Amino acid sequence: MMLRNSCVFALVFFLTIKILTIDTRSISENTIKSILNNPTNDTHRKLLHAFTGYRHRFEQSPNFKALRWNARNLKIEGLCELCDIGVPLVRLLLELKETALINEAVSLFCKEYKSLDENVCLGAAHEYMGVVFQVVELAPLTNKQLCALAFDCQPQTDFPVFSWNVTFPNKPKPTPRPPQPPSSGSPILNVLHLSDIHVDFAYKPGSQADCPQPLCCRQGQPAPGHAGAGFWGDYRNCDIPYWTAEATLKYAAEIEKVDFIYYTGDLPAHNVWNQSRADQLYSINTINNMLAKIFPNKTIYSAVGNHEAAPCNLYPTPNIKTDNISWLYEVLADNWIRFGLSEDTRASIERGAFYTTLIRPGLRLISLNMNYCTSDNYWLIINSTDPLDQLQWLIQWLQYAEDHEEKVHMIGHQPPRSCMAAFSWNFNKIVDRYENTIAGQFYGHAHSEEFMVFYDEVDKQRPVSMAYIGPSVTTYSNLNPGYRAYTIDGDYAGSSFWTLDYHTVIMNLTASNAQNKTIFLKEYDARDAYQMKNLFPNDWNDFIQRLQNDIDGPLMGLAYQYSTKSYQNGSQCDHNCRRGLLCDFKTSRSEDPHACDSIPPF
Secondary structure, eight states: OOOHHHHHHHHHHHHHHHHTOOOOGGOOOHHHHHHOTTTTTTHHHHHHHHHHHHHHHHTSSTTTTHHHHHTTTTHHHHHHHHHHHHHHHHHHHHTTOHHHHHHHHHHHHHHTTTSOHHHHHHHHHHHHHHHEEEEHOOOOOOOHHHHHHHHOOOOOOSGGGEEEEEEEESSSOOOOOOOOOOTTTEEEEEEEOOOOOOOTTTOOTSOOOSSSSSSSSSOOOOOOTOOOOOOOOOOSSOOHHHHHHHHHHHHHHSSSSEEEEEEEEOOSSSSSGOOOHHHHHHHHHHHHHHHHHHHHHSSEEEOOGGGSSSSSTTOOOOOOOOOOHHHHHHHHHHHHTTTTGGGGGGGHHHHSSOOOEEEEETTEEEEEOGSSSSSTTTTGGTOOSSSSHHHHHHHHHHHHHHHHHHOEEOOOOOOEEEEEHHHHHHHHHHHTTTTTEEEEEEEOSSOOOOOEEEEEESSOOOOOEEEOOOSSSSHHHHHOOOEEEEEEEOTTTTTTOEEEEEEEEEEEEEHHHHHHHHHHHEEEHHHHHHHOSSOOOOHHHHHHHHHHHTSSSSHHHHHHHHTTSSOOOOOGHHHHHHHHHHHHHHHOSOOOOOTTTTSSSO
């Protein structure tokens, strides 16, 4: 009994310390400023991981970019040491088949730790604990390696088990041919980009919008002096109601010229602690039915998000025998083919939710499943080496496109800098090798508006490719609803199929709630707002240089404002905040310690 009580106590203690890394809701702006003033303080080091781990919660804070900048080179020794103690204890209990002890400790922790909502805590434990047990048992990793992955205790590249390389065909890379602007009057294509819709079917106007749970605006009465959830949505920790998503998509269908649509995932809401497969399928089918009705004659090219799975983020690979994802992929295949894909994409979608198809003669689409690249997908801890051989498949199709003089657009949910290091660096090698073929990359996931420049693997100053990270339709968190529309070099012989311009449309949520009707506005046109002649890699690199040379100037402030979909303006982003945003613009791969060295510190 004494040993049992000691184990329960040890696990509760471990969980209490670990939760410091996720209990971000109680951390104030004053705490952020305190961390910025003294980032090496031991307590602040623990809190830093909380901020960086829950990106959506804080990325729109005026201090978030500054915080992440200061956190870049810090080591979280305390958490790593605790992890080194906790993992062997969990492994011992699993070997003794004492999982009931772990469940008991988690239940006790969820009841006693008052800063965390008990239902959220128990729900998340129920959703994820079984997977965590299997990962700890099956992963061919030492305790140190597991902790390195979980808490970024050491770079993944320090461990050979996390390092692997793709293989390229034995064909030399062609001489780079940077894109050129089309002749005046050349045909164009208009592409609508929708991402991160996150409809909350339980949204309730007037309910509590600043609740203790990760997702609010669903129940309860607002506290005295606090406003309830707005009818059209809320800037606080809430997703959007169905009617707001519907109004936004109807507006886009009415106003925009649309030849086809890129649709980069994340349909369900953020109540990840109590979602079932049935919940996810209801969200997917209901939202896709709405899309099909609003855009009846448009082909929609889709990519899968991390929130489509149940539990969220967990996409098992074929080597996992206790779980599979076919329940989701079969439904996605049916929906995506209904959206206009050919039947011959079904096998690839049902295998891994990635596929390729021709959009126009000379323009190929490759849709990637980026859930097979992130450490949030715990199954990859068991084996992260090119899951389902997706990158080798990508190389094969890019080589096919190069051989047949096709241009390629790639879509996915998470941008490659969100991936595990080996995947991210291999992805960049692929982009570098096929720079003449890849004419555009389009992602979501960030919710804010961003772009990302890829640079040559040898000449680190030469830009080779561009990725656009589109805005979310949801408001979660501190954002206006939005979408983006691209003007693409059009369908004619010799077209580059590169993006020539884009504009973003937002719903002014404050005005919409105040006037009880939707207020949409064109936020900006990229070339005009950023004073750019073209939107090719060299032009974006020149733009970054202009921002870097006047980092505290009005243009950088404008870039920040647009990243928040005009929820905030440049005056709310200080020097460190601007450095963090600028670093994002020029970082295309994870664990790249020198990507932002050229950004001036003062």
